[in-house]
Amino acid sequence: MxxxxxxxxxxxxxxxxxxxxGTESVPLAAAGGRVLAEDAVATRPQPPFDASAMDGYAIREEDHRAGNRLAVIGASAAGARFEGAVRPGTAVRIFTGAPVPDGADRVVIQENTTRVEDSVTLDEAAPGGTNIRPAGGDFMPGDRIAAPRRLAPADLALLAAMNIARPVLRxxxxxxxxxxxxxxxxxxxxxxxxxxxxxxxxxxxxxxxxxxxxxxxxxxxxxxxxxxxxxxxxxxxxxxxxxxxxxxxxxxxxxxxxxxxxxxxxxxxxxxxxxxxxxxxxxxxxxxxxxxxxxxxxxxxxxxxxxxxxxxxxLGLPEEAALRFPARLEAALEPNGPRAHYMMSRAEPEPGGWRIEAFGRQDSSLLSVLSRANALLVRPPHDPARASGDRVEFLWI
Amino acid sequence: MxxxxxxxxxxxxxxxxxxxxGTESVPLAAAGGRVLAEDAVATRPQPPFDASAMDGYAIREEDHRAGNRLAVIGASAAGARFEGAVRPGTAVRIFTGAPVPDGADRVVIQENTTRVEDSVTLDEAAPGGTNIRPAGGDFMPGDRIAAPRRLAPADLALLAAMNIARPVLRxxxxxxxxxxxxxxxxxxxxxxxxxxxxxxxxxxxxxxxxxxxxxxxxxxxxxxxxxxxxxxxxxxxxxxxxxxxxxxxxxxxxxxxxxxxxxxxxxxxxxxxxxxxxxxxxxxxxxxxxxxxxxxxxxxxxxxxxxxxxxxxxLGLPEEAALRFPARLEAALEPNGPRAHYMMSRAEPEPGGWRIEAFGRQDSSLLSVLSRANALLVRPPHDPARASGDRVEFLWI
Missing domain, CATH: 3.40.980.10 (MoaB/Mog-like domain)
Incomplete structure (x- = not known):
């Protein structure tokens, strides 16, 4: 050959x-599966403020003691912050995603408190995290989604969070x-x-x-x-x-x-x-x-x-060697000739990996066989005879 | 819990x-990735006639001898068959996909022949197949693509070959x-x-x-x-x-x-x-x-x-347990609590399978982490601590 x-x-x-x-600027809602052509750069931090990770009460760490009773002086909701400050001996009712008020450096979750009218008592002093998501903890201005990249669903959500309404795509x-x-x-x-x-x-x-x-x-x-x-x-x-x-x-x-x-x-x-x-x-x-x-x-x-x-x-995507997966051969194969052979096959999961079987009929006119295949078993030129149980490689189709 | x-x-x-x-009948060209809702049934055989698999000459098996010289009495092309019959001592020029003329039961490939004006000499008598694709070898009337099925590209080609111009889809x-x-x-x-x-x-x-x-x-x-x-x-x-x-x-x-x-x-x-x-x-x-x-x-x-x-x-598709893949854990994990944990992770191929590493930050507000993940490492409730090298399971995202 x-x-x-x-x-x-x-x-x-x-x-x-x-x-x-070339590139085009496309509405975000239509960008799923498309290819980002220019880096998408955040111009804002996310979250834009220290935000509560839980529903509960924003307090000062010095007040964080089991049995302590604090005066509830207001509420901070997602979209409507408490404008005042948390002073010693006070707490602010707070909801998930809401801005943490000035002065507070911990959120106690509501399940660990007892509320009576305008005061709240801390049932226990839970160790561990403060339940506060710091400003910029997800991304900071200048953080980017690097192009080229095929946009997955989570990328769309991230672009939205970055306020990139019309990304530049191929x-x-x-x-x-x-x-x-x-x-x-x-x-x-x-x-x-x-x-x-x-x-x-x-x-x-x-x-x-x-x-x-x-x-x-x-x-x-x-x-x-x-x-x-x-x-x-x-x-x-x-x-x-x-x-x-x-x-x-x-x-x-x-x-x-x-x-x-x-x-x-x-x-x-x-x-x-x-x-x-x-x-x-x-x-x-x-x-x-x-x-x-x-x-x-x-x-x-x-x-x-x-x-x-x-x-x-x-699309500007990097060259990608088609990923070849290893599999265990189900049925023996004759020696291959001088040409690489891409055999219509069926790969199925098994514990620890995949098993594969090539269809008996491989004629290139047989669409009914191709339609049943989910893989191409790749045989290099001059590949020797293969026994059942041998390791071979395949491509997904 | x-x-x-x-x-x-x-x-x-x-x-x-x-x-x-419900279902709808959709033009085939728009059916890629859609879900077939009713079995698609072939009403014709494919190929509809015995067809040549190669470019060459249609002959009678009895004339298949090295050195034999046959009179070329016509040609059969894809789309335009030879209307006569191949009699002993004659051959018909034939092209891939063309109907095999009456009387012929073998196609010799042109590389194994010498053509001089209106006669052809067989250089060798190649053993093996006849190079004829029998009528109905791909599918017969009544053969079907069973619903429900998400239509892959090869399915579209097969539906086209079956002459199903408007499949019934969900x-x-x-x-x-x-x-x-x-x-x-x-x-x-x-x-x-x-x-x-x-x-x-x-x-x-x-x-x-x-x-x-x-x-x-x-x-x-x-x-x-x-x-x-x-x-x-x-x-x-x-x-x-x-x-x-x-x-x-x-x-x-x-x-x-x-x-x-x-x-x-x-x-x-x-x-x-x-x-x-x-x-x-x-x-x-x-x-x-x-x-x-x-x-x-x-x-x-x-x-x-x-x-x-x-x-x-x-879409009428059968319930499918999300396929969990095995992987080798890269970095140790703490014991899991009482709830199943789907950890944002990165899975990469390695010889013989996959390796996986969970991101250090798993807070559910972090889209930048989710965007870098390609897998969810699945930890069952009360999963004990895991060491580097342990086998774990993951889902693709």
Whole structure:
């Protein structure tokens, strides 16, 4: 298999075609799962004042003795502080989150007190914390959420607490999907006797959108230069053009010729992997283009291994070696050939880790198998025969 | 801590308030991540005909001998089959995915042939498979994708291949989020000196939407019956009303009183867990209501442990014990008290599994800590002291 690139080398070459897309300021409520493009910097402390962590009474530490009876001189509520000061022998009723009044340096929790009219008696002097959250204990002005970062739910809450109403995010990279082939009918149509349904573009669209891209599904391109040209025209403005099918060595391959006719600066990768025929990649003017195989499993696996990293790069996220997890092999495997094999598999938790079993049928046309898989068992080139119980590695899909 | 419910028991009681929402037929391109509500049944076989797995020549097995020279009598392309039959001594040029012509029962791959004008010579008789994908090898009429199922990208491709253009999905359950409190300002506003920013509802919204719900963020309800009443009125039509804050035992708790005034059939759970004050749950007429604590970390953890399972139930998904993963503890922990403790932690892969370290500060007001966490280390009630290297369990967040 000399002349074939490893998956890693092909991915590195392909990623060199990409750079981060532009940024946009987005309302916070719409920022979940999006990618922060500029550091978000707090301009205020949180909490903005010493705040009570409990419902109880704000007192002076010197008054903190079991049996001590204090005059209740007011109340401090969240949103409405007590404006006076706690003097010796006095207490202020206080609620969780409320500002601690001047003079007080402890909150006793209400369960440890007895209230009678305008006085409160401390039942016990509880050791330990003061039940006060100091100003700035969560964050201080200048504290930041560092970009790039994919925003998780807790990040949204933190941005809100920082009063960052419109964070600066990477815009969603736009990926145009062009399925090609005379044999394809769209779901909802009645396919002719020689036709099959177009499926790759639906799978890729869902995969790309879950990763933060916007996928534009274009009309199916037929196997004519005119139809392919029309599809490329419709892809104008996209950040990435992905073709599906037509990248093989067959005579019916027109995608390559048509793209070359439009000025494609072609890098064509022959990759030492299964599933996956040659991957086409290059630049159409300033726009990167990736040609994926037409077989559905190949298209989805190549989408995972090559297109998703490209989306991450466009989102400004660091390159991330796809995390490989160890697992215990359930059923023995034959020796692998010269190409890395990404086998459709099912991984299940077991005490202390994971067990995995590759499906018996691995043909790259079998969507029903891929749909049952939750993992790709990764076999390196020339991996020897594996016995049940061996340690192997897998990727989640 | 007698009288307190375990997390599991509180969750079971809470889930009894919920049932699956209705269904809707949705265009396939918009179905990614949604939940299939009715089995999707194939009405056609895939492939619909015996199809070539390779580019090459369709021949009869009896002609499969090294050196044999066959007359090429036509071509079968994907989408345009060869209408004749392959007779002894003949071959048909064929491309991947094309129908195999009558009479042929093997495809020889083109790399193993030599083509000269209208004849082709077989260079070698390759053993092994016929390179033919049999009709129905992927799926047959009547094969199904069983509901309920959250649709992964490969499922979308499979639905497309089955020609199911509008699968029947659960509609997205609508969750109304009501943040309460005089102390709250909305991001973008200038908070008063005693105010903090409203953050829980942004975090919850992102969490719920990632799980497949539609979150409606209502205006902040102030600590008056009128304001709370207005908020409940705005929540009309939601499948679930979630209030944030105001569920504590403090005098400023008006949420409970207002909801009771509107006919709330209250179940109030005191749960043996940290973080998390009492959880309020019940029914307002036919609409379930959950009252979450106001502290941001408590709200997010209770969202994860109680609201997400409710969303799953509304989506018709089976109850799923949150998957606990084993990990090696990095730094020793004190004995735990009588309540289960969900500690904000960082889990990182290591050879053979995961290692985890709980953050030193666990106060439920600390969003900056939650934002750095990727896991909750779960400590059962009365868990003894743990040493570095001990095996513990965690949940992903």
């Amino acid at each position: 000399s002349g074939l690139l490893s998956v890693e080398e092909a991915r590195a070459r392909l990623l060199a075609l990409f750079s981060p897309v 815009r969603r990279p736009v990926v145009a999907l062009i399925a090609t082939g005379d044999e394809l009918a769209m779901p909802g149509e009645t396919p002719g006797p020689d036709q099959i349904l177009c499926s790759n573009n639906f799978g890729l669209k869902a995969m790309l959108e879950a990763a933060g891209a916007e996928a534009r599904m274009l009309p199916i391109a037929r196997d004519t230069p005119e139809s392919l040209t029309a599809a490329f025209d419709l892809a104008a403005g996209a950040d990435l053009v992905v073709t599906l099918g037509g990248a093989s060595v067959g005579e019916h391959d027109l995608v390559r010729a048509t793209a070359l006719g439009r000025g494609l600066d072609l890098s064509f990768y022959k990759i030492a992997m299964r599933p996956g025929k040659p991957l086409m990649a290059g630049r159409l003017g300033t726009t990167p283009m990736i040609g994926l195989p037409g077989n559905p499993v190949s298209a989805m696996v190549c989408g995972l291994l090559f297109v998703l990293p490209a989306v991450r790069r466009m | 007698s009288g307190l419910l375990s997390v599991e028991e509180a969750r079971a009681r809470l889930l009894a308030l919920f049932s699956p929402v 509609r997205r359950p609508v969750v109304a989020l009501i943040a309460t409190g005089d102390e709250l300002a909305m991001p973008g506003e200038t908070p008063g000196p005693d105010q903090i920013l409203c953050s829980n509802n942004f975090g919850l919204k992102a969490m719920l939407e990632a799980a497949g719900a539609e979150a409606r963020m209502l205006p902040i309800a102030r600590d008056t019956p009128e304001s709370l009443t207005a908020a409940f009125d705005l929540a009309a039509g939601a499948d679930l009303v979630v209030t944030l804050g105001g569920a504590s035992v403090g005098e400023h708790d008006l949420v409970r009183a207002t909801a009771l005034g509107r006919g709330l059939d209250l179940s109030f759970y005191k749960i043996a867990m940290r973080p998390g004050k009492p959880l309020m749950a019940g029914r307002l007429g036919t609409t379930p209501m959950i009252g979450l604590p106001g502290n941001p970390v408590s709200a997010m953890v209770c969202g994860l442990l109680f609201v997400l399972p409710a969303v799953r139930r509304m």
